[in-house]
Amino acid sequence: MKPESTELLQGTLDLLILKSLALGSLHGLGISRRIEQITHGTFVVKPGSLFPALHRMEEQGWLQAEWGASEANRRAKYYRLTRAGQRQLGAETERWSRIAGAIGRALEAT
Template sequence: MGRKPRKNDSLPGSLDMLILRTLSGRDLHGYGIVQFIQQSSGNELLVEEGSLYPALQRLELNGWIDGDWGLTANNRRARIYRITAAGRKQLTVETRRYAQLTLAIARVMEGE
C-alpha cells in the first residue's frame, strides 16, 4: 500500500477550494473528486471521505456547484457535479486568500 497520505486537516476550509478547483477543470462525481485530489497532489493529500458529502451539500446550497444525475466512466449512475459561474468567482476569491495565507506563513518561516 505504500506510504499513507496525509489527511487534509492542516488548513480548515481548504477542502471547499480544492473541490472547486477540481471541478473547474472537469465535471466529476463524488468519488472522482476524491481520487482526483489524491492523484493530482501526488498522493500527498487524502480527502476525508466522510467530510466530502457535507461539503458538497454546502457548496450546492451556496450555489457554487450544481449536481445532476449522469453516468460515470464505468457507466454507473451517479450525481455529477459541475462548477457554476458564482463558483468560479468564489474560487478566485479563495485562491487569492490562500495565496495570501501561504505567503504570510512563508514569511514567518523564513524570518526564523
C-alpha cells in the same frame, strides 16, 4: 499502500474541491481521486467529509449537481462549478496564496 495523509485545514477542503472541478464536472469518487492526484497523495478526502462539503457548497450555489452515467455505465451524481463557484475559486485562490505567502515568509524570518 497510501502515502501518509494530512488532516485538512479548515477551509482548505472547499478550495480543493473547487479546484478539482475547475477543468470539468466529476462525481464524488472522481473528486476524491482528483484531489489525491493534484496534491500528490498528501490529502485523502474521506466520504464522511466529502459529501457534507459537496452538499453545503451546492446550497451556497457554488456547485450544481446532476445525475449522469459514469465510465462503467453506473449512474453517478456529477458536480460542476457554477459561475458563482468559479468566482469563489478565484477569490479563495487569491486568499490562499496571500496566507501561504505570509506564513512562508514568517517561517523564513529569523
